[in-house]
Amino acid sequence: MNNVCAIAKRELSAYFSTPLAYVFIVIFLALAGATTFYFGGFFQRGQADLQSFFSFHPWLYLFLIPAVGMRLWAEERKSGTIELLMTLPVSTTQAVLGKFVAAWIFAGIAIALTFPIWITVNYLGSPDNGVIVAGYVASFLMAGAFLAIGSFMSALTRNQVIAFVITAAACFLFMMSGLEPVQSAFRGWASPFVVDLVASLSFLTHFDAITQGVFDLRDFVYLASVIGVFLFANVVIVDLKKGS
Amino acid sequence: MSTMLDIQGLTKKFGPFTAVDDVSFKVENGEVLGFLGPNGAGKSTTMKMVTGFLPPTSGTAVVCGADVTRDPIAVKRHIGYLPEGAPMYEDMTPAGLLSFIAEVRGLKGPARREAIDVAVGRLQLDEVYNQQIGTLSKGFKRRVGLAQAILHDPDVLILDEPTDGLDPNQKHQVRELIGQMAKDKAIVISTHLLEEVDAVCTRAVVIARGRMVADGTPADLERKSVYYNAVSVRLHPDHVDNLKSALDGIGDIERIEVATSRSDGAHVIVVARNGATIIETVNARINDRGISVEQLYVERGRLDDVFRQITADSAGGRA
Numbered sequence: 001m002n003n004v005c006a007i008a009k010r011e012l013s014a015y016f017s018t019p020l021a022y023v024f025i026v027i028f029l030a031l032a033g034a035t036t037f038y039f040g041g042f043f044q045r046g047q048a049d050l051q052s053f054f055s056f057h058p059w060l061y062l063f064l065i066p067a068v069g070m071r072l073w074a075e076e077r078k079s080g081t082i083e084l085l086m087t088l089p090v091s092t093t094q095a096v097l098g099k100f101v102a103a104w105i106f107a108g109i110a111i112a113l114t115f116p117i118w119i120t121v122n123y124l125g126s127p128d129n130g131v132i133v134a135g136y137v138a139s140f141l142m143a144g145a146f147l148a149i150g151s152f153m154s155a156l157t158r159n160q161v162i163a164f165v166i167t168a169a170a171c172f173l174f175m176m177s178g179l180e181p182v183q184s185a186f187r188g189w190a191s192p193f194v195v196d197l198v199a200s201l202s203f204l205t206h207f208d209a210i211t212q213g214v215f216d217l218r219d220f221v222y223l224a225s226v227i228g229v230f231l232f233a234n235v236v237i238v239d240l241k242k243g244s
Numbered sequence: 245m246s247t248m249l250d251i252q253g254l255t256k257k258f259g260p261f262t263a264v265d266d267v268s269f270k271v272e273n274g275e276v277l278g279f280l281g282p283n284g285a286g287k288s289t290t291m292k293m294v295t296g297f298l299p300p301t302s303g304t305a306v307v308c309g310a311d312v313t314r315d316p317i318a319v320k321r322h323i324g325y326l327p328e329g330a331p332m333y334e335d336m337t338p339a340g341l342l343s344f345i346a347e348v349r350g351l352k353g354p355a356r357r358e359a360i361d362v363a364v365g366r367l368q369l370d371e372v373y374n375q376q377i378g379t380l381s382k383g384f385k386r387r388v389g390l391a392q393a394i395l396h397d398p399d400v401l402i403l404d405e406p407t408d409g410l411d412p413n414q415k416h417q418v419r420e421l422i423g424q425m426a427k428d429k430a431i432v433i434s435t436h437l438l439e440e441v442d443a444v445c446t447r448a449v450v451i452a453r454g455r456m457v458a459d460g461t462p463a464d465l466e467r468k469s470v471y472y473n474a475v476s477v478r479l480h481p482d483h484v485d486n487l488k489s490a491l492d493g494i495g496d497i498e499r500i501e502v503a504t505s506r507s508d509g510a511h512v513i514v515v516a517r518n519g520a521t522i523i524e525t526v527n528a529r530i531n532d533r534g535i536s537v538e539q540l541y542v543e544r545g546r547l548d549d550v551f552r553q554i555t556a557d558s559a560g561g562r563a
Contacts, residue, residue: 088345243298
């Protein structure tokens with residue numbers, strides 16, 4: 001636990017020691033605002049909820065979160081510091097967790113900084129704050145799922161740009177798997193069971209369900225287990241590839 | 245004396261390529277072991293296995309009683325390690341880096357502050373303590389790497405080319421530091437600089453193509469040189485032939501090498517057969533003939549020569 005904390009602290013301070021953190025937060029907040037008000041029609045809808053705010057999060061995450069995750073392992077391998085890190089008395093699991101937690105806290109800070117929109121909607125009307133909290137939790141979990149994928153992809157390569165691109169592609173597939181283009185690609189040859197399975201892997205379906213106020217524990221469990229699976233794979237890959 | 249590091253049949257294969265082939269040796273407390281070999285001989289790979297970074301294909305290393313294949317975390321606790329090229333988190337400061345390492349090493353409160361103070365003092369990092377590591381000179385970066393390795397006062401110190409890329413003053417400092425710390429530690433340094441072996445090491449292990457080709461004190465190695473116990477004679481070029489004929493018929497002489505230069509006169513090296521002691525005989529013959537010489541001394545043997553000889557031999561054997 002102590003080691004996870006130490007590594008997370010170091011990683012988090014590494015984010016803030018480069019302009020990346022500030023650029024990321026500013027762009028995220030600007031885009032979150034713009035999508036909510038212009039594309040989401042926050043005022044025009046005339047409803048006291050944050051539907052128009054949350055529904056764009058997956059799309060923002062699609063290209064912003066890979067930028068947070070891409071450096072996690074690729075940079076360590078490129079600069080050779082992975083040898084420094086992995087010869088300290090820490091296990092691979094602790095290192096993977098520490099790095100992931102740091103990236104997740106960083107994403108959490110960015111999400112938390114959107115609080116003015118929550119104040120605004122409470123000022124203008126009386127929304128169901130329970131649904132909004134659930135929305136924030138879902139958004140945070142989804143950022144975590146994207147980051148777990150990003151961390152995993154980052155361990156596969158020493159090139160950060162490649163890590164970014166394949167993470168974005170993988171996240172896109174995960175998001176789209178419930179939608180028609182992906183479904184029809186499977187429907188031609190796969191059994192209905194497989195088609196349903198692929199559909200059930202969709203981030204969007206689970207995420208939308210939560211943000212619309214439909215509480216189903218399975219949606220939370222789904223996002224949490226994506227994180228778990230990819231972090232486990234991450235540990236395996238780091239052990240396999242650290243020396244190369 | 246007790247064995248701090250025990251390497252047993254360590255082997256690493258990358259596909260069909262054997263990088264390290266059945267390397268075994270022990271390092272006792274108080275020893276400074278020079279790990280020598282040409283580039284690509286497997287020095288770094290061996291060190292990476294000992295420090296638990298790479299899993300060995302077979303064999304193991306036991307560090308202070310802990311087996312690296314069974315309990316790598318315990319091994320890592322006992323070891324301070326400077327990886328090749330001293331990779332560092334360039335966007336951190338030495339202050340941040342050392343406190344991170346201290347935290348992971350389990351140093352807390354006053355103990356942490358003291359450990360950092362000692363390491364910073366030993367490597368004279370005060371003036372750059374709060375500068376980004378990426379902006380530091382190569383010498384300072386290397387010193388930050390060393391500070392990080394000695395921070396927890398480890399029992400075993402493994403330094404992969406610690407003086408590579410440093411200027412002569414910095415090399416001297418690092419060697420002094422190694423000398424100071426040697427008393428209560430086992431230290432392994434890899435290098436391809438032979439002067440370093442002479443300067444700091446109590447023992448040298450030479451590997452070539454992944455295999456151990458020599459293990460002994462620097463003096464043992466020198467003894468393997470063809471020039472060990474050779475007699476060097478400097479004299480006027482006109483006397484060379486006279487000298488040669490004077491030395492005729494001494495059974496322990498392998499051959500006589502002559503190098504002439506206009507400024508220095510002639511330099512004759514009388515190479516002894518199998519390192520036999522020939523100085524007395526040679527000296528007597530010279531005196532008998534009354535040949536005037538400017539300089540006469542016994543060669544100690546040349547490390548670089550031994551190094552070339554044994555590493556080239558094994559290369560030939562493999563091909």
